Amino acid sequence: EVQLLESGGGLVQPGGSLRLSCAASGFTFSNYAMGWVRQAPGKGLEWVSGISGSGDTAYYADSVKGRFTISRDKSRNTVDVQMNSLRADDTAVYYCAKPVTFMMTLGGVVAPSYYFNYWGRGTLVTVSS
Amino acid sequence: DIQMTQSPSTLSASVGDRVTITCRASQSINTWLAWYQQKPGKAPKLLIYKASTLESGVPSRFSGSGSGTDFTLTISSLQPDDFATYYCQQYISYCTFGQGTNLAIK
Numbered sequence: 001e002v003q004l005l006e007s008g009g010g011l012v013q014p015g016g017s018l019r020l021s022c023a024a025s026g027f028t029f030s031n032y033a034m035g036w037v038r039q040a041p042g043k044g045l046e047w048v049s050g051i052s053g054s055g056d057t058a059y060y061a062d063s064v065k066g067r068f069t070i071s072r073d074k075s076r077n078t079v080d081v082q083m084n085s086l087r088a089d090d091t092a093v094y095y096c097a098k099p100v101t102f103m104m105t106l107g108g109v110v111a112p113s114y115y116f117n118y119w120g121r122g123t124l125v126t127v128s129s
Numbered sequence: 130d131i132q133m134t135q136s137p138s139t140l141s142a143s144v145g146d147r148v149t150i151t152c153r154a155s156q157s158i159n160t161w162l163a164w165y166q167q168k169p170g171k172a173p174k175l176l177i178y179k180a181s182t183l184e185s186g187v188p189s190r191f192s193g194s195g196s197g198t199d200f201t202l203t204i205s206s207l208q209p210d211d212f213a214t215y216y217c218q219q220y221i222s223y224c225t226f227g228q229g230t231n232l233a234i235k
Contacts, residue, residue, distance in 0.1 A: 023235035045165075045173065045226040053197055059223065062130075095172055104161075106222045113220040115163040117184065 002026040002118045004096045017084045020123060022096030024077045030054070033101040034072060034079040035114055038092035039122075046092075049081060050099065050114060059112060064090075065113030086127045093122040131155055131219050135227035146207045150230045152200040152217035155194040161221040164193055164202045167229075168213045176215075177202065213230075 008020040024034070035050040049070040058070045064083075072079040079096060099114035117127045132155040140147050151152065158178060160180035165173040175184045177193040190205045204211055212234050217227040 044229045045167075045218075047224045047226070050223075060221075100178070102161075102220065104221055111222055113161065113176065113222055114224045115178050115218060115220045116165075116173070117178075119174075119176045121172055 002098060004098060004118060004120035006094065006096045006120045008124040009094065009125045011126045011128065012086055013129050014087060014127055014128070016086050017082070018086065018125060020081045020083065020094055020096075020125070022079045022120060024079065024098070024112070027107060029072075029077040030074045033096070033099055033112070033114070035097050035099050035116065036070065036079075037095045037097050037116065037119075038080050038090075039095070040089070040092045043092075045066075047114070048094070050101075051114060052112075057112075086125075087090075088127050091125060091127045093124050095122045096120040131158065131222055131225050133217055133219055133225050133227040135215075135217055135230050137230060138228065141233050142207055143235045144207050144209060148204050148232065150202045150215055150217075150232075152202070152227050154198045154200075154219055157197045158221040160196045160218045161219060162193070162195070162200050162228045163218045163220060164191075165216045165218065166211075167214045167216065170205065198218075201232060208226060 003025045005023045019128045036048040051070045055072045069082045069087045097116040098118040102113045134153045136151045164177040167173040181193045215230045221229045
């Protein structure tokens with residue numbers, strides 16, 4: 001059974017940093033891309049970041065590019081996201097998710113695309129002074 | 130970026146009703162579309178992918194259709210467990226979610 005368990009959420013001041021971690025089990029971790037999706041309070045879902053199975057390639061939403069860094073540790077079966085320069089609009093529940101991944105060519109650009117068949121329970125990040 | 134727009138934003142219905150939720154993409158996404166169900170305080174649950182393929186374990190009262198820019202999610206006979214928020218999501222380029230449709234009890 002696939003299980004994803006997030007940790008590391010909490011209250012942080014604007015401009016601060018936080019590191020979220022997701023422990024994965026129930027599948028061959030290094031064979032699959034992983035991702036993070038967030039949901040602001042009372043709002044919809046927003047993809048944040050994805051990382052390849054090998055960990056060689058990472059992708060980010062424009063809203064977090066340059067501030068968030070995704071990584072994975074195959075020895076611990078974990079995927080982390082380091083969040084720096086946090087802002088109030090980063091306040092959200094952050095879900096770790098295991099995607100089904102495709103490499104697509106759109107407009108001459110090759111990029112990954114994802115839909116998510118497994119999700120963690122989420123961890124709440126609150127950015128506030 | 131590809132934008133996804135769902136309608137309606139809120140839908141009130143009764144047990145046994147047939148309901149349809151619409152999702153429109155800002156450009157053609159072929160059939161690279163998924164639908165999710167989310168209940169309060171819970172993670173989303175995948176219902177449908179490739180516009181019309183039912184995820185394993187999802188009841189057959191759920192169905193999806195469409196291609197290009199226009200898609201629908203239909204629940205043939207609403208059950209009490211179906212009152213939730215539904216999201217569409219494109220996956221032709223990264224992924225983008227619709228804003229959600231809250232299906233409430235009338």
